[in-house]
Amino acid sequence: MVNLTIDGRAIQAKPGSTILEVAKENGIFIPYLCYHPALKPIGSCRICVVDVKPGPPRPIPACATYITEGMEVVTDTPKLAALRQELMKLVLINHALECPICDKGGECELQDLTHALSVSTVDLDAVKLPPNPDYVSRMVERHPDRCVTCGRCVKICRDRVGAMAINFTLRGYFTELASGAQPLDCEFCGSCIDICPVGALINKQFKYRARAWEGAKTEMACSFCGGGCTYQAHTKNGRILRVVNEDSVLLCGRGRFGWPVVEADDRLKTPLIRDNGKFREASWDEALDLVAAKFKETMEAGGAKAVYGVGSPRATNEANYIFQKFFREGLATNQLDNPGRYNYVRAIKAMAEVFGTPKVEGVEAGGALVPAYNSPLVVKEGGQGSGFPFVLGKLADLSKADLVLVVGTDVTPELPPLGWKLMEAKENANFRLVLANLRKTKFDRYADLSLRYKPGSERVLIAGLIKFILAENPDWTPAIQATGLDELKESLKKLTTKEITTKTGVEDAALKEAAALLAQAQAPAIVFGAELLSQDKGQQTALALADLFLLVGKPDSPGSAMYPVAEKNNSRGVSEVGVLPDMGPGYVPVEGSDPGPTLEEVLDLLEKDDPASPKALYLLGGDLLRWLPNRSRVKKLLKKVPFIVVQDAFLTDTAQLAQVILPVAVHAEQEGTFISSTGQLGLLNQALPTNGVRPDWQIISQLGVKLGFALKYVNPKEIFRELARKMPLWAGLAPKLSAPCPAIKAAVTGKFAPFEADISLPGRRPYTLIIGKSLQHSGSFTTHHPGGPMSVTGKALLTVNPEDARSLGLAAGEVVKVISSHGEITVPVDLSAEVPAGVVFLPEHFAAPAANDLTLNSNLMRVTIQKG
């Protein structure tokens, strides 16, 4: 600790803090304008000046001065006050004093500061500057005449978001914030809006809807991806006004601007029952009775196994937990799975194969009084755990890694917070970023090494890395206790360097460099995502990555971990609480009964008209038709099921095939928890009325009770308590903390598992299509409301390399036909060199064109492109 005095008060503070930080912590007021806790010191406004001894004979900025032992700081003298007043006058000299109509009024730092520093008149005069407002850009309205040129927005956009979309132009008195002589063309995350101390950047969604102080604030976890951000929803009269992250400010565009989907016109409002082929509205009682009766009928005819359930990566842990309980305890079957089967579950399976399923010892039920949504289990002295969850990384640790290998994911669209952490990591001088992707993504700009491989060759690439690491370091011993290295070596023996380089298209020098970086790293992390996992052999690729991590990983160093992207808000939770055919809550393998079929296997059973195929389907959200590959096949197979009940907020493509649809609460209409991609427990608090729809947990519970199951619950808190008691993996967990608890000592061991080092991309068509995510959207959820994300990315465009476009004779915006072995779609093109020649990219979110009309069993496929 460092000893110093501020205004005569003796204070002890953490080394590395600034004077301003220490003063704030100790309740000593130092005014500031450009400083923001989410950013490194900027030092542009000088309002925070203080006198410091020992130090220069002039006042220095408190925000940019680090404390030293014995420092004496004086924050308040007549001279300092005069200086600050004078500086404020300079700030106010050309400020458009529009407080009554400015959206920032009431939460404006300039208003507050003017008041705090008693600046009553500005006796300075200067040429008026043109106001140059920007009303054209989407989402963000700019008023340069209200800007105090603090630089916060420029910094957050450049250093945290990594978009570099705004910067100052001109200089001195004429300095103006601008976006390159054109309307904003950026990520539309809105982070600049909320970090601006004044009303120079305005949230267009919020503008004129309320005064800043009017909204009631409810804190909640974001529902739009697995990032696990927390924000405050400001509501008034039962409607959301805006959402704000008061801590780090950062949110992505869909998180910040996506909420209007709650108010979408096409939300389902009452249960629907199919009668003579048409849906009619029904009461809850009627609908639930019908479902219960149908389930009973189905079971009487075909046994309990005739009912199959699919859980939801969007629903809360509580809903998913009682959903699996509905099957496991109510029906005594394991007939359930979740749609993560086609991506995230593959990562879990692969990691479990290498690192084992989780085992936790030394946790026990704690005291009687446990706050809501806190795990009742505490970690005892010597608590210990093993298995794959202990190699899964936590978000805050990623910036501590000294090398991050990103494979097969466009980080920012798939999980924006990982991108923010990479930007933070980049500030460490010894950090290295190795990016492997078949197309150019945002982080190429920041990568130390970019490996551009051929479509579908990830496994060969990873095999190559493993081979090169072992070739350069013949006596390599993994930091993790491991077995099976010889078998792995043996299995890769036949793979030659030549094969690796021709199949991946990556030069061996680059591969060797990446291998060397991995071998040298003290805290290497591996980030991989849906782009890779959604391929038919995604699990094999994940296995290769798990092997690579077992080889080079050092899980004892913070940040050295695996970061598979769990894309939806609860993709990780739905598996963790046991919506899997072979594992119950906490990934405990089912005992005493046979595992049920996976979702993939169920489709195969239906295809074969197998007697074991389900006669009734219980679908918790999850538009299978939209999201599963080979849409026409899925449609044909679902149509074979006599009774389908869907719980969803919208009449999705899959819901259209149902007999009963039960409308659910979304977003701020419900309470419950999520587990983020990086293990953080997010708490959703209800801030909106439900208007006749019901939360998932309640519907499952009511249906269960009608069937005579022990599923009666009063609220989700009660469910959480029961659930968390069964989850040693969650011991010590509480909202905003991440599982597993660091108090559980990780005892990670692993066994190398040979994988198939091949390329699989059948067909002869000339182009490779990859289907992936757009930054603005969250599945199809965000496409239901024209505001927010849809106003930025309103439709699907096929990204084509300009060279390919030239040879096809295509101009931007022209509509093409894309034909695969399984179907065809039409879509307008967008030209960009971000996709290499021969590769085209299509976002997956839209109803038309439906990307899965083209797919067979993977998000990669060969296609033909025809003009017109």
Place this chain on the structure above:
Amino acid sequence: MMTSQQKLETILSRYEGVAADLIPVLQDVQDEFNYLPKDELKIVAGRLQVSLTRVYSVATFFKMFSLEPRGKHLIRVCLGTACHLRGGQHLVETVGRRLNVEPGHATEDLQFSLETVGCLGSCAQAPLMMIDAKYFGRMAVDKVPKILKPYKQ
């Protein structure tokens, strides 16, 4: 005759294509095109891997760059302290009026650009103006027409 694309390629081929090349590249573009055309700036940003906003930040910071076409002759009138005190402002206004141009812009026939500058470093000669590389010291407003004449078409 080279197309503007070719001209730009020639410039870019002289550099390594890293961010540090931004200012020299912009200087060359300015010399070649006599201003910094928007489309070319976009290409430069892409090629040097710097954001477009950074390019604009630099392009507007330095007075040597112009975002609109510059006239054939560049008139710089000094408004540094010494020149200011000795009537520099009148001088700018007079030149501007005679040529019908605002400081910071070019005449319609693109014969002249008028700019004001900080200090030309010859305060003893204040007020001062320059046309291209030539200095005109101890200026007076009534000398302006005669000085401009040879530069007109």
